[in-house]
Amino acid sequence: MAILACGCLPPDKPQQHGTPAPPWPAACPTDPGAAGTLLEACANGIDAVSPDGSRVLVARTPTYDQGLVLISRGGDKTILAPQYAEAWGSFSPDSRSLVFAKGNPGGYDSTLTLARADGSRQRQLSSRTQYYAFGGRWLYYIDESDAGFSFYRLEPPDGAAELIAAFPGPFDKYGPLRGYFSPDGASIAYCIEASPPDCYLLSAGSKTPLKLPNNVSSFPQWAPDGSWLLMGPCQVVDLTGTVRKICDTPRWPFALSPDGRIVAAFDENSTRKDVHLITTSSGTDTILPQPGPVDENVFRPRYQIGFTPDSSRVIAIIAHASFSSPTGGGSWTTLSGDHGAASPSESVWPAISPDSRIIVDYSETLGEMVESIDGASPRPVLSPQGKPVVGPIFEPAGGLDKAIYSDREGAWLANADGTGDWVRLANEGCGWTGRIAICATGHPDLLTRYSLDLVAVTDDGKQIVPLARNVITYQVVGRSLFYVASSGGLYVVDGLPAP
Secondary structure, eight states: OOOOTTSSOOOOOOOSSSSOOOSSOSOOOOOTTOSSEEEETTOOEEEEEOTTSSEEEEESSSSSOEEEEEEETTSOEEEEEEEEEEEEEEEOTTSSEEEEEEEOTTSSOEEEEEEETTSOSOEEEEEEESOEEEETTEEEEEEEETTEEEEEEEOTTTOOOEEEEEEESOOOTTOOEEEEEOTTSSOEEEEESSSSOEEEEEOTTOSSOEEOOOSSSSOOEEOTTSSEEEETTTEEEETTOOEEESOSSOOSSEEEOTTSSEEEEOOTTSSSOOEEEEETTTOOEEEEOOOSOOOOOSSSOEEEEEEOTTSSEEEEEEETEEEEEETTSOOOEEEESSOOEEETTEEOOOEEOTTSOEEEEEETTTTEEEEEETTOOOEEOBOTTSOBOEEEEEOOTTSOOEEEEEETTEEEEEETTSOSOOEEOOSSOEEEETTEEEEEEEOOSSTTTTOEEEEEEETTSOOEEEEEEEEEEEEEETTEEEEEETTSOEEEEEOOOOO
């Protein structure tokens, strides 16, 4: 029998003759030494955990979304899809509802069913859909047919469906609609796949969509307060549909600052790559001369622009080089003359600390990470042994301003700027959940070589607590770790350490 990449054994195949396989196995073997509380012995994958941590959607197989069962802590399990059906699901943000989809054989679409969070009051919303999403108090979804598709919303779990719009005729079989929610989820802009996109706005309290400008080949971006959205680099649209131009010459690439005050743009096809900083309130255009020097005669040059989280600095990627400059005016700082790429057309975006003071990028020439602090010239980031490191993964705001770096031997916990004492964590990698880092140690055994042993590390480095062994997948909600063991079974470890 083949062994899956996760290191666990696949479930028995459905019988081709005789008695059909049951919707879900009656029992499965488990590891008696597994840490935590066993929630479901026959689970091999986690689809979703409710935001309040009271329920879990699990799959029978770890990689193919086969089977879907609802596990309620302290309650019964509910089979939503039998163990050999393709299915997946998610919970509403308030943990009161769930939706799940079951794939239609031979198609890109699926059925869509809504239920209360305990699995009761199930009702099928669509027999064919490729889009659904929770936004604010609403669930949005489309219902497809051979004649076209319709766009609906309802208030889960028991609200009646409201038709937003119908779109008769042919549509994109790979997904005909995308939605873009305002920060509070009360309004939605949605676009029908076309060139340029055919976009509409349904603002809070309205039942009538408004047509958005379709003369730009870009998707809507919301202001942080949800009072307007940006269509392309030059058009601001308020919730009544009124359009206000803030520039006359559209330039690509462009980006909206996190605080919504500025649109940054430059023309990647122009000889000079001067960066324009355009205020969204008045359209005032401040021009930053092209950073440099830049060699654009490189293999697949890349052009991107963006901001630090506090909007104090703009970051530009030109060809293979990266730069930053204050948005209030000032000179450019060269971050890296030859940084890395995520794909042939997209750069690896620099890592930026939550307080925006530290920008870290990779230098291929040096073969190491370099950091710029408060706009200063970059300096190498090295481990205590003077070795190159990768990362960082910055701690979320509200902690001790730490970061996780990694080298060939594993992960380190250090100050965000790389100064001070470094604490060795694990020989694999780590990720933050609040002020706790979940770190992994690879397991050497043949049958579990793709599984991990997990520990929790507080950001002060004073507590390193073993959590679970032989883990193939996990999710953290609150102070609970939900995981699947390599031998199978869903477990929960409660009471993660607090700093």
